[in-house]
Amino acid sequence: MAETKESAEPPTILVDPIDMSKLDQSFCNEIKSMPYGEELVACFACTTCTAACPIANQWDYKPHQLIRMIILGMREEVLSSKEIWECLTCFQCQERCPQKVRVTDIFFDCKNLAAEEGKVPNSIVALGKLLLETGQLYEVTEDWQREDLDLEPEVPGLATEPLKEILKTTRTGRLVGSDE
Amino acid sequence: MVEVNDTLSGPVLIIGAGVAGMTAAIELADSDIKTILVEKKQTIGGNALELYKAFPTDDCFYCFEGSRFRPGIRKCFYRSAMLDNPNIDLRTNTRVDEITGNPGNFKVKLTTGPMYVDPKRCIMCGLCLKRSGAFSLISPQCQPQAVFYDPSLAEESVKEIEKECPTKAINLNAQSTEEQVEVSDIILATGYTEMRPVNMDEYGYGKYPNVITQLELARMLDPNGESAGALIRPSDGAPVKRVMMVQCVGSRDENYNLYCSKICCVFALKHANIIVNERNGIKTTVVYMDIRTYDRHERYYREARESGVRFVRGRVHLVRPNPDGSLDIIVYDSLLDRYLSYNIDLFVLSTALEPSEEDETLQRTLGLNTSSGFVAPLDLANDSVVAGDHVYVCGAAMGPAEVPESVTQARAVVSKILQGRQ
Known part of the structure; x- marks a missing residue:
């Protein structure tokens, strides 16, 4: 995902940004169209899901980050993440979400998509x-x-x-x- | 027996003919109180004049302001109620120069003009507009209906145009005129000015033509505007495919303005919704640190998310122009702790809403309390519209305000003045 450009000048960008044009913009709609995915975009990133999660402290991608990543179109990262498989399915995130996003169910959708592509740990x-x-x-x-x-x-x-x-x-x- | 006193019968001076000033004028006029309504621009309407749709109802502004209970005069509200009302002495293109005298009996020096185009004669035939760029139309809905002449753009041809004007409305030798008026009360309704962030290097405003402000975007979205409502790149007129907005530019920033400008989140999302719902296929991303769609305006935020507006919580890392006219923008996403790189056509800054330039002089002359450059009422808790003895304030002169708020405050001022005269 790193953006590299040939240039005679010294690099002006030292950060390593994700190139948005290379992400899968349809991923958000794909998840949205799956069972229980329709409220996905209602997420306003309050991080309640992460606050509720009993194991997110061990995750590299927290639940709210996974939701943001789905909306941004980071298909590859989400579907190959270990986090979706480590979810305890306790449904705390989903119960507490103030925007009725079905977080746990959306992770199930992700697991199903990952399984379709053979990405199962x-x-x-x-x-x-x-x-x-x-x-x-x-x-x-x-x-x-x-x-x-x-x-x-x-x-x-x-x-x-x-x-x-x-x-x-x-x-x-x-x-x-x-x-x- | 009550003594007859000038302070109870003199006219009321209203400074600023935006939403708040117009409402105060029309409602005082309805109660048979004479008003002098002063506007520095050539048209009334204030900032709201240039809004295509105004929140919270998304109505065209012209159908919105305080006129609902007056059947049949909606779009022509201004012409019938503002221009022809015998109790309103409307003075456009006019500035307040000096205020002397005492509360209840202010002596105010007004400077009008120069009035290069006589609005009473101009019939908006468009002849001069076609011939020279010095003549322009501020808005098709401007009131009074007249073209605007900018002497700094004058060409050879303007003298001929002056002669050819069919109604002889143009007078290029016009001079400004001064007049002193005596008023019992003063209402400050000077509104806000949108900040132009030329000093904020990170956004490139004033450097790259495709970086604009929200009010500039509003003018572009207006079907009555130059582009007839189409979203185009100012640099080359190419259709816009991707828009990025960034919130809190110069607001909540102690280097510029420490306050929250309050309404920019709402109108930014109003614009984002118009773009994604009414201008097909344009992708819109909003970069924010907090979305503050306070109160009932939360619906704009929800609607935006459902309509496909994308939100990134974070700030802009850098803006870099491309030879093809587009901009590369790198945004730090603080939720993901990653940098995102976007390629966009139009970068819209939700800049701070600041006090109007003449506010400071007025505040000093009248000895008013201030807060962040805006007028502060004497008693915020009990009399939020009273700024001093016989001095009142309403609308964005007190700080950024939405249309219904300005209307309510203007009515509160009117009510205060009426109570004082009973």
Whole structure:
């Protein structure tokens, strides 16, 4: 994104600006047209979402910055960011937003777009793989532990096979499949 | 038995025929009080004359000011109510030179003219306008309806034009005239002046022709203006495709004016909305530090975002002209902590609204309180329109004000004067 120009004179610009003409101006409208994206441009950058977020302190791009980046058209940066995948989906940002921007839902939209382009972090693909192989994300507690808790040895009604079958035909299946 | 006193019957001098001054004049006139309405320009209307649409109603200004309850006189409000009202002595092209006397009995020296074009004779045929650039039309809606002559642009041909004027309205040898009037009250309605930031190097105003102010943009957007409402680059007349506005130029800046000019956010967004909604395909970005669309004007901000106006919170890093007439502008985005580089055609500065140039002399002569160069009322809490004994103030003479505010203040002044005369 760096703007470099050949010039005989010494450079007058030492900052490294983002060239707006090289950004994807349609990205904002793309997100806006997706489910729950219509209030995207209502954002007035109050940073309430970032204030509400329990984990944004660890993020390079804070929630309000991601929203600004979407509006500016920084498609590449947003869709390849780790932040959209690290979102806990606690919906605090969305609940508190004074302009009714569906921040969490918009991050879901971004994740869907990123997945369409195959930009899914390995850790997420690994989870998909686990889901596909075992039909569940978390191992069922061991028999003896269940016994200690006065539970039946087997989880009643637990059937992972049909889920595995269904998942094979979904995008999760395709994502994991393409990775292999 | 009440003693008859001059202070209760003398005429009222109103300085400035903008929104506030005109409202005060017409309402005093309605109560049968004689007024002398003084305007330094050749037309009444003030800054609002040049607005295509005025907030908060987005009406054409001419259908707006205080005339709603007067059926049938909307666009011709000025002609019928200002020019022909027997209680209003309207004096355009006139300056207040000296104020002496005592409160209740001021003696005011007025200098009028030179009146090169007699507005009573001018029929706006346009003959002189076609022949020489020294003659111009301030606005098609100017009142009184007359062309304007600028002697500094005089050419050889003007003498011939003077002879050819079909109604003999032109007198190139006109001299200014002086007159002393006696008035009981003075209303200051001198309005504001838009700052021209020629000293602020970072914006390039006065250096690059495609850097303009908001009032200059308003004139361009006006369908009655030179470009018939089309947005064009002043440098080469090419159609504008991308606009950038920057807020708080010279406002909230202790090097220039420490106050917030209050209405620039609203009219900047009003203009941005007109551009994106009525001038198809023009992209508009607004660079701001705080958007202050106070009170009900928040709707302009919401509307702007929904219409596709883009907002960048930050400041301008630098403006650089390109050989093709466009400008490269690098903006610091303080939310992203990144610099953004834009290529744009028209750079519009929302500059500070400052006191009018003659305000200082008037304030000193009348011994008024001031605040940041504007008139400060004696008692802000209880009598916000009283500036001194028999001296009143309304509209932007007290600081930047919107149209309805100016109208309300003018009416408050009228009410004060009427109470004093009961």
